[in-house]
Amino acid sequence: MSSHRFTALKNALGIYLHRRVLVMLLLGFSSGLPLMLVFSTLSFWLREAGVDRAAIGHFSWIALMYAFKWAWSPLVDRLPLPLLSRHFGRRRSWMILSQSMLILAILGMASSDPGSDLGHLAICALAVAFASATQDIVVDAFRIESAPEGMQAALAAAYQVGYRSAMIIATAGALTIAAWVSDTPESYDLVGWQNAYLAMAGLMCIGLVTSFFASEPQVDMQAACRDEVRMKHQLKQQYSRPVAGLLAWLYAAVALPFIDFFQRYGRHAIVILLLISCYRISDIVMGIMANVFYVDMGFSKEEIATLSKIYGLIMTLVGSAVGGVLVARYGTMKILYLGAFxxxxxxxxxxxxxxxxxxxxxxxxxxxxxxxxGGLATAAFIAYLSGLTGSGYSATQYALLSSIMLLFPKFIAGFSGEWVNAFGYVNFFISASIIGLPVLLLVKLADGKLPKKTDDHNDKTPTPPAQ
Incomplete structure (x- = not known):
C-alpha cells in the first residue's frame, strides 16, 4: 500500500477518534440499555416469576411508547426546562432529565415484585419506556446538530456500536447477574432479578455523566423565534395575551416543522418522502421471514443464535463503521445508492x-x-435523514421522518408469510430483491435535493482527505 493511500486511510479512520463520535458512542449505550429492560429481559423475569403468558403479552404494549414518540417530540424541540436549560442548554437539559427519569424508573422496577404487585412493575416499566423514547428523541437531535452531514454516518455508526453493545448487556448481562447473585440459579429468585436491574440503573449513569460533560450544539434559532413572535403579534388582535402566546408556541412547535420542510424542498419533497418510505423495504420484508426460514431449513436454535447474533452483529457493526468512513469520503448520496444496491x-x-x-x-x-x-446502508440512510432536518426543528422532523421510513415496509411485510405459502422461499427472496431495485431510481431522483446547511458547530470537524 502506497504512503499516500495509507495516509488517506488513516485520515478516514481518524474520524472515529473525534470527540463528538466518542460522545455519541456513550450516548448510544445509554439509549440501547433501557430497550431490552422492558422487552425480552422483562419477559424472561415475568415468566420465571410465574406470570401468565397473556399478561406478559399485554406488557408488550409498553413498546408502543417508541412508536408514538413523535407525538411529544415538539415539546423536546421547543420547551425549555426551568433551571436545567439555563445551565446546560436546550439539548443537554432534556438528555439529563430523561436519563435521570430512566435511572429512577429502573430503580422502581428493581424494587418491584411481579408476584405480589404486578401493577407497580407495569407502571415503572411504562415510565422507563417513556423516558427512553424521550431520550431517543433528544439524542437524535443532539447528533444531528453536533456535526455536518459528512460526519453524520460516523456518528450513526458509533451510536449503533454503543446501542447494540448495551442491548447485549441488558439481555445476556442482566441474566448473568441475576443467576450469579441468586443462591439457587436454577430456580426463580426475586433478589437476583432485583440486583440485575439495580446494576442496569447504575450503568445508566454512563449516559448521565456523558451529558454533563458534552458540549451543547450551537444552533441558530432566530428564524423559528421570529416566526413565533410574528404569529403571536397577529393572534393578539383576536385573543388575549396568554391565549395568543400559547397558540403561537403551538404553531412554532407543531406546524412550523412541517411548513419548514415543504418550503425548503418544494415539489421535491414528494420524491424525498417516497425515498424515505421505501428505502428499507427490501431488508424489512426479507427480515420478517428470516427466523422462520432458518427453522424451516432445519437449522438448530444454537446455530441460528450463533450465526445471527454473533456473526450478524459483528458484520452489522463493521458495515456501519465502513459506511461512516465512505460517507465522510465520498458523500451521502453515493453511499446511499451503494447501500440500497x-x-x-x-x-x-x-x-x-x-x-x-x-x-x-x-x-x-x-x-x-x-x-x-444493512449496516452500511443504515449508516448512510441515517446521515441522509439527518441532512433533511432544518435548523431548530431537528427533534420533531427526525422523529417524524424516522417513523415514515417504517410505515410502508412494515405494511408490505405483513403479507410476506402469505407470499411464501403461495410461491415458496426461492421466489420470495427473489421478489424481496426486486422490490428494492426501484429505490435506486428514487436515490437518483432525490440526489442534489438537499439544501446546503449553514449551522455552526462548536467542535472543529475533521475534513475528509482530498480525493
Missing part, C-alpha cells in the same frame, strides 16, 4: 440458500454479507 442484491444469497437447503457455511456467508450491507 447491496441490500437488494444480497437477498439473492438467501434465494440460493433456499435452493440448496441446510448448509451452514452458505448461511454464514449470507448472514454476514446481508448484515454488512
Amino acid at each position: 447491496l441490500v437488494a442484491t444480497t437477498n439473492l444469497l438467501f434465494a440460493l440458500q433456499a435452493h440448496v437447503g441446510y448448509n451452514v457455511p452458505l448461511l454464514t456467508l449470507a448472514i454476514s454479507v446481508d448484515n454488512f450491507s
Whole structure:
C-alpha cells in the first residue's frame, strides 16, 4: 500500500477518534440499555416469576411508547426546562432529565415484585419506556446538530456500536447477574432479578455523566423565534395575551416543522418522502421471514443464535463503521445508492440458500454479507435523514421522518408469510430483491435535493482527505 493511500486511510479512520463520535458512542449505550429492560429481559423475569403468558403479552404494549414518540417530540424541540436549560442548554437539559427519569424508573422496577404487585412493575416499566423514547428523541437531535452531514454516518455508526453493545448487556448481562447473585440459579429468585436491574440503573449513569460533560450544539434559532413572535403579534388582535402566546408556541412547535420542510424542498419533497418510505423495504420484508426460514431449513436454535447474533452483529457493526468512513469520503448520496444496491442484491444469497437447503457455511456467508450491507446502508440512510432536518426543528422532523421510513415496509411485510405459502422461499427472496431495485431510481431522483446547511458547530470537524 502506497504512503499516500495509507495516509488517506488513516485520515478516514481518524474520524472515529473525534470527540463528538466518542460522545455519541456513550450516548448510544445509554439509549440501547433501557430497550431490552422492558422487552425480552422483562419477559424472561415475568415468566420465571410465574406470570401468565397473556399478561406478559399485554406488557408488550409498553413498546408502543417508541412508536408514538413523535407525538411529544415538539415539546423536546421547543420547551425549555426551568433551571436545567439555563445551565446546560436546550439539548443537554432534556438528555439529563430523561436519563435521570430512566435511572429512577429502573430503580422502581428493581424494587418491584411481579408476584405480589404486578401493577407497580407495569407502571415503572411504562415510565422507563417513556423516558427512553424521550431520550431517543433528544439524542437524535443532539447528533444531528453536533456535526455536518459528512460526519453524520460516523456518528450513526458509533451510536449503533454503543446501542447494540448495551442491548447485549441488558439481555445476556442482566441474566448473568441475576443467576450469579441468586443462591439457587436454577430456580426463580426475586433478589437476583432485583440486583440485575439495580446494576442496569447504575450503568445508566454512563449516559448521565456523558451529558454533563458534552458540549451543547450551537444552533441558530432566530428564524423559528421570529416566526413565533410574528404569529403571536397577529393572534393578539383576536385573543388575549396568554391565549395568543400559547397558540403561537403551538404553531412554532407543531406546524412550523412541517411548513419548514415543504418550503425548503418544494415539489421535491414528494420524491424525498417516497425515498424515505421505501428505502428499507427490501431488508424489512426479507427480515420478517428470516427466523422462520432458518427453522424451516432445519437449522438448530444454537446455530441460528450463533450465526445471527454473533456473526450478524459483528458484520452489522463493521458495515456501519465502513459506511461512516465512505460517507465522510465520498458523500451521502453515493453511499446511499451503494447501500440500497447491496441490500437488494444480497437477498439473492438467501434465494440460493433456499435452493440448496441446510448448509451452514452458505448461511454464514449470507448472514454476514446481508448484515454488512444493512449496516452500511443504515449508516448512510441515517446521515441522509439527518441532512433533511432544518435548523431548530431537528427533534420533531427526525422523529417524524424516522417513523415514515417504517410505515410502508412494515405494511408490505405483513403479507410476506402469505407470499411464501403461495410461491415458496426461492421466489420470495427473489421478489424481496426486486422490490428494492426501484429505490435506486428514487436515490437518483432525490440526489442534489438537499439544501446546503449553514449551522455552526462548536467542535472543529475533521475534513475528509482530498480525493
